[in-house]
Amino acid sequence: MCDIILHHYPFSSFSEKVRTALGFKGLAWHSVEIAGLPPRPLLSPLTGGYRRAPVLQVGADIYCDTNAILPALDCLHPRTTLCPAGSEGVAQGLGFAWERQMWVPTIGVLVHYIGEHIPPEFIKDRKEGYLMIDISKEAMAPQFEQHVQFVRAQLGWLKQALKARPFLFGEAPSAADLACWQTLWLLRKNCPPEVDALLGLAPLVPWYDRIAAIGHGTPTAMTAEQAFEVARAAQPVPVTHLSPDGDPGGLKAGCPVTVIPDDNARVSVSGTLVAAGEHEIVIHRKDAQAGDLHLHFPRVGFDVQAA
Ligand SMILES: N[C@@H](CCC(=O)N[C@@H](CS)C(=O)NCC(=O)O)C(=O)O
Structure with a gap:
């Protein structure tokens, strides 16, 4: 059922x-x-x-x-x-911290590439009812370099962690993998391919593709x-x-x-x-x-x- x-x-x-x-x-x-x-x-x-x-x-x-x-x-x-044995607590905590830290810098990178296509009513809603900041391309432009630095620093950890194993806690994906992955999905789904070079994503692509291949069930x-x-x-x-x-x-x-x-x-x-x-x-x-x-x-x- x-x-x-x-x-x-x-x-x-x-x-x-x-x-x-x-x-x-x-x-x-x-x-x-x-x-x-x-x-x-x-x-x-x-x-x-x-x-x-x-x-x-x-x-x-x-x-x-x-x-x-x-x-x-x-x-x-x-x-x-979604919490492989031994990852309980760490998987949830890491996922939470990642999303908390990465959300606004990720949006900063996103709007750098596609900001001009976002409808004004969407920008207004996100400012007045959601993030309480102006996410228009112009408003976020002054922080672009800082956002890129921030995202790259976080990704540095992810690259290190994934060097030795297919997913963060071994052979199977966890809640933490999905949390880290979704912020990259937002960028790779919407930005031109050059975002990979900007963020140094190449070493993460096999991991990214493994999660993308999971699909959505039925x-x-x-x-x-x-x-x-x-x-x-x-x-x-x-x-x-x-x-x-x-x-x-x-x-x-x-x-x-x-x-x-x-x-x-x-x-x-x-x-x-x-x-x-x-x-x-x-x-x-x-x-x-x-x-x-x-x-x-x-x-x-x-x-x-x-x-
Ligand atoms: N901490 C929340 C964050 C959810 C979130 O911020 N979702 C975005 C969409 S990706 C959102 O709600 N945006 C405003 C909206 O759709 O009303 C969660 O893990 O579910």
Whole structure:
């Protein structure tokens, strides 16, 4: 049975990370293509306003952020893990740190090459509702050299690590490989081939190609209306892997809370705490149309507060 629904858009590289994770696990999934910028009227009620992409849905359980989505996929389909033995913790931590550090410099390199083709409404949205910086080619140009230096320095580590093995932790790809890879995918997919020389990418190409060859599994198109109906008809799955009083900050189940990204797109999502731990928090929301929902967020990258 195929019960995984991914809300995503083609040019989203964080979505590409999840599409590739689905491919690695050989899964069939439902693909809901969302707009590249809000409004996303049938997704927002499911996420309580969380606005980034991608979002994974399984019935009335909604997973926000790839740092919640990949562990959820590992939990649902553990046979092919994204944390090869011995990499647990390191794979997630490295992936998180990489994306955090690399995102803005990567966009700096991207807009140097293709900035003139980005529509003004997209630049405006990213400035006012997402990154809170102007990502137009002109605005980012003064930092271009600095961004290239930064990206090359990070890539230096990656090249060193991959010299001795096909993937960061050995013979199989991990969550960290996918995190590092998605930032390069954004550049290599959109920029002219000279970006390889600019960033000294040649030694990474075999690794890059190995991950690109994984593919996306078996997606089947689904409409946003159908996905909404799936959520409405389902009940959230009872949480058994986290404790109702497991919140590291001492908040208890039943407590009204807000969850908000601590980096960008800082929309506050409110709900009632269901269960929590060091890695994940689950909150309950009742939407007038969609009904009861469980929203899953990672702890890294989010602030949780009593409302
Ligand atoms: N930490 C988040 C980052 C997600 C992210 O920034 N995604 C980009 C698309 S690649 C985004 O949401 N852009 C703004 C938007 O689509 O609304 C994750 O791992 O899911």
